[in-house]
C-alpha cells in the first residue's frame with residue numbers, strides 16, 4: 320500500500336518542506352485557513368516549537384524525504400484537548416495518505432491521553448469532512464460568517480470533534496434554556 324510514501328514524525332529538517340507545502344495549498348485558497356502572504360518566519364518557528372513539544376504531534380508523509388503531506392495536533396495550553404490541521408499536496412490526494420496520517424495521529428492522541436481532538440473546516444470542503452467523518456468525527460457546530468478571507472468574504476466554519484474520553488463526568492450544571 321502506498322509504495323514509497325513514508326509516514327513519520329516530523330524532524331526540524333522537514334520544516335522548509337512543510338512550509339513549501341503550506342504555501343502551495345494556501346495558493347488554492349479554498350481548503351485551509353491560511354492564505355498566501357502568511358508570515359513564513361512565524362510559521363517556521365511555530366512548527367519547530369511543535370516538533371519539540373511533547374504535547375504536540377507533527378507528522379509528515381514523505382516521498383524520498385520530500386514532504387507531500389503534513390498533519391499537526393496541538394494540545395491546548397494545560398488541556399488534553401488537541402486541535403488538528405492537515406494537508407496533502409494536490410497531486411498526492413485520493414491515494415490514502417490523508418487517512419494514514421490521520422490514523423497515526425489519532426493513535427498518538429489516544430496514547431498521549433488526550434480527551435478530545437477538534438478542528439475547523441470550511442463547509443464546502445467535502446473531501447476533508449468525509450475523511451474526518453470516516454474516522455468518527457462528528458459535526459459539533461457552525462460558526463457563522465466567522466472568518467474574513469483576503470477577498471473580503473466572511474466564511475462559515477464547521478467545527479468537528481472526536482471524543483476520546485467517554486468516562487469522565489460531564490458538567491453537573493444544568494444547561495440554560497433555549498440554547
Ligand SMILES: CC(C)(COP(=O)(O)OP(=O)(O)OC[C@H]1O[C@@H](n2cnc3c(N)ncnc32)[C@H](O)[C@@H]1OP(=O)(O)O)[C@@H](O)C(=O)NCCC(=O)NCCS
Nearest residue numbers: 350405406407412413414415416417418440446447449450
Ligand atoms: C482533505 C485531505 C486532507 C484528504 O486527504 P487525502 O489523502 O486526499 O485522503 P485519502 O485519500 O486518505 O482519503 C481518505 C478518505 O477521505 C475521504 N475523501 C478523500 N477525498 C475525497 C473526495 N475528493 N471526496 C469525498 N471524500 C473524499 C473519503 O472518505 C476517503 O475514504 P475512502 O478512501 O474510503 O474513499 C486532502 O484532500 C487535502 O489535503 N486537501 C487540501 C487541504 C485540506 O482541505 N485540509 C483540511 C483542512 S480542514
